Amino acid sequence: MSMISNALSGSIAAQAALGAASQNIANLQTPGYTRQGVLLTSLSSGAGVRSAGNGVEVGALMRFSDAYKSQQMWRAASDQGFRSQAQPYLTQLERVMGDEKSSISNGIDGFFTALNAAAVDPTSTPLRQQIITSADAMAQHFNSIDNVMRNQTLSLHQQRAAMMPQANTALQNIASLNQRISTSNAAGTNVSALIDARDQLVDGLAAQMGVEVSSQPDGSLSISLKSGQPLVIGNMSATLESSENAVGDQSISLKFANSTFKIDNVAIGGQIGGLGEFEQNTLRPLQQSLRDLGKSLTDKINKQLNLGQTMAGASGPDLFEYNDGVMSINKNLTTANLALASAGGAAGDSKNLQSLIDIKNQPVTVAWLGQVLMSDADTQLVGKLGIASQQNQALLKTADTVRGQAVNDWNATSAVNKDEEAMNLVEFQNMYQANMKVISVANTLFDATLAMMG
Numbered sequence: 001m002s003m004i005s006n007a008l009s010g011s012i013a014a015q016a017a018l019g020a021a022s023q024n025i026a027n028l029q030t031p032g033y034t035r036q037g038v039l040l041t042s043l044s045s046g047a048g049v050r051s052a053g054n055g056v057e058v059g060a061l062m063r064f065s066d067a068y069k070s071q072q073m074w075r076a077a078s079d080q081g082f083r084s085q086a087q088p089y090l091t092q093l094e095r096v097m098g099d100e101k102s103s104i105s106n107g108i109d110g111f112f113t114a115l116n117a118a119a120v121d122p123t124s125t126p127l128r129q130q131i132i133t134s135a136d137a138m139a140q141h142f143n144s145i146d147n148v149m150r151n152q153t154l155s156l157h158q159q160r161a162a163m164m165p166q167a168n169t170a171l172q173n174i175a176s177l178n179q180r181i182s183t184s185n186a187a188g189t190n191v192s193a194l195i196d197a198r199d200q201l202v203d204g205l206a207a208q209m210g211v212e213v214s215s216q217p218d219g220s221l222s223i224s225l226k227s228g229q230p231l232v233i234g235n236m237s238a239t240l241e242s243s244e245n246a247v248g249d250q251s252i253s254l255k256f257a258n259s260t261f262k263i264d265n266v267a268i269g270g271q272i273g274g275l276g277e278f279e280q281n282t283l284r285p286l287q288q289s290l291r292d293l294g295k296s297l298t299d300k301i302n303k304q305l306n307l308g309q310t311m312a313g314a315s316g317p318d319l320f321e322y323n324d325g326v327m328s329i330n331k332n333l334t335t336a337n338l339a340l341a342s343a344g345g346a347a348g349d350s351k352n353l354q355s356l357i358d359i360k361n362q363p364v365t366v367a368w369l370g371q372v373l374m375s376d377a378d379t380q381l382v383g384k385l386g387i388a389s390q391q392n393q394a395l396l397k398t399a400d401t402v403r404g405q406a407v408n409d410w411n412a413t414s415a416v417n418k419d420e421e422a423m424n425l426v427e428f429q430n431m432y433q434a435n436m437k438v439i440s441v442a443n444t445l446f447d448a449t450l451a452m453m454g
């Protein structure tokens with residue numbers, strides 16, 4: 001009887017729908033899970049005008065996903081990753097360079113204050129000793145901040161290098177899942193769980209670098225960098241490597257099949273690109289600027305002292321030494337060797353001392369600023385660093401907002417809604433029970449027909 005056939009198809013369809021609802025509810029808290037549902041299709045009637053139809057069938061097991069929303073979420077992850085990596089480094093530099101006690105300005109001011117104090121009595125041994133002591137303190141200010149920057153460079157190189165094996169593992173797993181999804185699609189197997197796992201990997205990869213993702217007819221994903229280099233094609237994946245040259249510069253290369261590409265440290269995007277952008281556009285210029293300032297200060301003071309005369313009447317020796325970013329004082333210098341007097345000057349002459357004091361207001365050229373006064377250089381560098389940090393914080397806040405909106409948009413389509421699934425349970429339970437009632441009625445009619453014929 002068609003009634004029994006129709007009702008049986010309806011009960012089977014209801015069971016399939018209940019199975020999908022139960023799977024959704026079971027994965028209510030599973031990260032990255034995409035909800036599923038059934039597409040019910042009415043079966044048309046066969047020959048004969050008295051046939052209402054042949055019931056229902058599950059036309060497809062649907063996966064509620066939107067490729068556009070997934071792409072938006074991945075792009076937002078790249079932007080967020082790009083801005084998030086630099087901020088801890090910027091904050092540390094702001095704190096160290098802006099601190100009143102540890103700043104370069106504090107060291108410079110202390111040194112020139114000691115020079116001014118010595119003008120009261122240029123022959124005073126304690127005042128001369130104070131100049132040497134404050135010179136050593138100024139050198140330690142320069143060295144301390146330079147050491148912070150050296151450590152930051154080392155840290156971000158290690159951080160970037162550590163991301164390479166993580167990215168390579170993700171690429172290999174995505175390629176493997178591509179193969180499994182293509183094979184399962186061909187066999188007609190439900191691949192929703194495999195796609196979820198792959199999308200999670202893509203989302204994590206997108207946080208590390210900017211990627212372009214395209215879907216292929218066989219269900220696989222092709223992934224490349226925004227600059228075009230391939231990362232995953234079918235079941236083939238690329239390998240990323242980082243290396244350092246003799247001067248400590250770190251570079252990234254990508255190997256795919258038999259080709260090797262050199263990757264720009266900034267253009268790669270994501271967290272890796274964020275580290276490159278900070279190193280290239282902030283850390284290096286700032287470090288070079290402080291070294292320019294230290295070297296210029298060293299050269300100007302030493303040159304002026306060389307023009308002066310010691311208490312013994314000899315030409316003045318250097319006060320400072322500067323080598324590879326490290327400032328130090330001449331260990332052989334004594335208070336008597338400080339050439340505070342002008343050449344040929346009498347005891348107590350302070351003309352060369354005044355020339356030393358005037359150095360503070362002389363211009364100096366530094367990498368990040370151009371030409372500025374010696375006394376203003378550090379203040380302007382700290383100010384420019386603060387602006388860079390504030391801009392990054394603003395862009396990071398925007399990136400966080402965009403990422404949050406993208407995730408919410410994805411959730412609106414793909415995430416499990418417990419209230420909606422509860423309604424589905426009730427509706428499809430009612431559908432199942434109604435179809436079983438139809439079968440019961442059909443059996444009653446069938447029994448009555450047999451009784452009449454008996």
